[in-house]
Amino acid sequence: MSEVQVTKSIDARGAYCPGPLMELVKGIKTAKVGDVVEVLSTDKGSAVDIPEWVNKMGHEIAYLENEGDEFKIAVRKAK
Amino acid sequence: MEQQAPSLAVILLSEDLEKLHAGALVGSVASMSGMTVNVFVTMNALKSFRKDSFENADFITGTIGKEMLAKKIPLFDSLLQEGKDMGELNIYGCALAMDIMDWNEEDMIDVFDGVIGVTKFLGMTQGATVITM
Numbered sequence: 001m002s003e004v005q006v007t008k009s010i011d012a013r014g015a016y017c018p019g020p021l022m023e024l025v026k027g028i029k030t031a032k033v034g035d036v037v038e039v040l041s042t043d044k045g046s047a048v049d050i051p052e053w054v055n056k057m058g059h060e061i062a063y064l065e066n067e068g069d070e071f072k073i074a075v076r077k078a079k
Numbered sequence: 080m081e082q083q084a085p086s087l088a089v090i091l092l093s094e095d096l097e098k099l100h101a102g103a104l105v106g107s108v109a110s111m112s113g114m115t116v117n118v119f120v121t122m123n124a125l126k127s128f129r130k131d132s133f134e135n136a137d138f139i140t141g142t143i144g145k146e147m148l149a150k151k152i153p154l155f156d157s158l159l160q161e162g163k164d165m166g167e168l169n170i171y172g173c174a175l176a177m178d179i180m181d182w183n184e185e186d187m188i189d190v191f192d193g194v195i196g197v198t199k200f201l202g203m204t205q206g207a208t209v210i211t212m
Contacts, residue, residue: 016152018108025111025165049108056112 004062004074007035013070017045021053024075028059031077036062038074047071086115086207088200091124093212096144096154099127102212103155107162116162117207119200120191121173124212125180128156128172128187159190169203171195 010027012020020041027037039050047066050073054061062074089106091099102118110116120128127138133156136148147154162168172187172194184191 016150018104019153021108022111022161022165029165053108053112 004036006038006074007031009038009040011040012046013040013042015041015043017043018049019043020046021049024050024073025053028057028075028077033077033079036074036076038062038072041071041073042069043071047073050075084113084115086117086204088204088207088209089116089118090209090211091118091120092122094123094127094139096127096138096140096147098212099124099138099155100144100147100158102210103158103162105210106168107158107165110162110166110168113166115207116166116168117200117204118159118168118170119173119197120170121176125172125176125182125187128190129182130186130188133188156188156190163190171200173197 008027008031010023012023020039020043024037024039031037041047051061051064054075059078060076062076065072087106087109089102091102093099106116106118126132132138138144140148159168159170169192170190172184172191174194174196177194184194
């Protein structure tokens, strides 16, 4: 996991659904293809919704980790 | 056959904060996920889109709506704006209800793309999935 180079990290802890997803979408929109955007979240819905959005939009999950109530999801922009 | 982007129509009828929030949430996420979204705001829902409703936090709420206000989470106006910024989401006021109440677009929060009739809305949402709140 540690070898993934994160381009931008977004702290969306404490935001309610779909806040972390919205922050990620903004981050991906301004990122370059190949960049990795990481989101920190405490929202359980986002842990399910973010991978769904990533698959639908054709990007790639670099990693999805959770520690207690916190999730860390990194997404590689594919197009 | 011509391929069309998947399209969603959201019709907001109710002034209940929870219904407005749920409709706005579905619309904004759909927009961010590549769908074309058209939102039609009509009847009592229009009242909650008035600037003075926001200034006075004058919304009809139930159990969850009260808590949303207490926790000061971003409301439906913010969700809709995010949907506009991050994808294709258009919002229209209903000409009939606006006329009956003698309200103008300037009385409304700044998210509207126009005031239209049902015929125009049906034209732009042909074949779309429809959600009514």
